[in-house]
Amino acid sequence: xxxxxxxxxxxxxxxxxxxxxxxxxxxxxxxxxxxxxxxxxxxxxxxxxxxxxxxxxxxxxxxxxxxxxxxxxxxxxxxxxxxxxxxxxxxxxxxxxxxxxxxxxxxxxxxxxxxxxxxxxxxxxxxxxxxxxxxxxxxxxxxxxxxxxxxxxxxxxxxxxxxxxxxxxxxxxxxxxxxxxxxxxxxxxxxxxxxxxx
Numbered sequence: 001x002x003x004x005x006x007x008x009x010x011x012x013x014x015x016x017x018x019x020x021x022x023x024x025x026x027x028x029x030x031x032x033x034x035x036x037x038x039x040x041x042x043x044x045x046x047x048x049x050x051x052x053x054x055x056x057x058x059x060x061x062x063x064x065x066x067x068x069x070x071x072x073x074x075x076x077x078x079x080x081x082x083x084x085x086x087x088x089x090x091x092x093x094x095x096x097x098x099x100x101x102x103x104x105x106x107x108x109x110x111x112x113x114x115x116x117x118x119x120x121x122x123x124x125x126x127x128x129x130x131x132x133x134x135x136x137x138x139x140x141x142x143x144x145x146x147x148x149x150x151x152x153x154x155x156x157x158x159x160x161x162x163x164x165x166x167x168x169x170x171x172x173x174x175x176x177x178x179x180x181x182x183x184x185x186x187x188x189x190x191x192x193x194x195x196x197x198x
Contacts, residue, residue, distance in 0.1 A: 010145035017152050019193075023185030028159045031178045035170055038114040043166075046121025054129060064130040067091040088157045090127035093120045097169050124162055128155065 032040030054060065071086035078085065100116045103109060109116070131154060135147045163178045 007145050010149040011143075014145070014148040014152055017156075019186040019189035020182065021152050021155055023182045023189065024156045024159045027178060027181040027185055028163070031163065031174065031181065034174050034177065035166060035172070039117050039166070039170060042114040042117040043121035043124075046118040046123075047125040049118070050122045050125040051129070054126070059130075060126055061130065061133075063092075064126060064134075068134075087131055087154050089161050090124045090158060092123035093127065093162070094165065096120055096123060097165055100169060120166075124158075128158060131158075 029044070032043055034040070035043075068086045068091070071089065071091045072082045075082035075085045096116060096119055100109065100113075132147075132151055135151050135154075136144060139145075139147050160175070160179075163175050167174055
């Protein structure tokens with residue numbers, strides 16, 4: 001009885017949260033245009049590059065697991081939240097930005113910023129895709145309600161973290177704009193659905 005109720009609750013939440021997931025994904029992609037060139041453009045190219053490499057050349061699973069293990073150990077003092085943090089924060093993108101920030105204090109990196117943003121997008125897409133595979137593998141059922149429930153949350157939270165990281169690197173405050181766009185996009189979908197139903 002309890003498992004059946006949890007199953008239904010996860011499915012219901014996933015369906016209700018779907019507009020937020022959709023609005024988050026669409027607005028994140030569009031939000032990259034807010035950043036000055038070449039930041040957003042090369043970040044997008046990095047995401048596309050990982051997708052193609054993942055499909056045809058290499059899976060990066062060991063690299064991903066190594067990053068997850070390292071992140072879990074770093075935040076071990078926050079157990080059990082350390083696993084959630086590792087799945088929310090794209091570790092290699094974070095490391096890349098830390099290197100960029102520290103190195104940028106010592107040298108002028110304006111001529112290399114597009115390389116950093118390319119690999120930031122590359123590692124962010126690696127985080128999202130391999131996290132999805134990891135969560136899928138943890139559940140054996142056909143419909144996978146836990147996967148859909150967890151991935152919806154992690155996806156939206158990861159997008160938020162990514163926008164905050166980009167804001168820190170570029171030293172702009174665009175997160176309120178991103179949050180507002182996601183809110184309005186999801187709200188419009190909810191209102192359209194309510195009008196269709198009633």
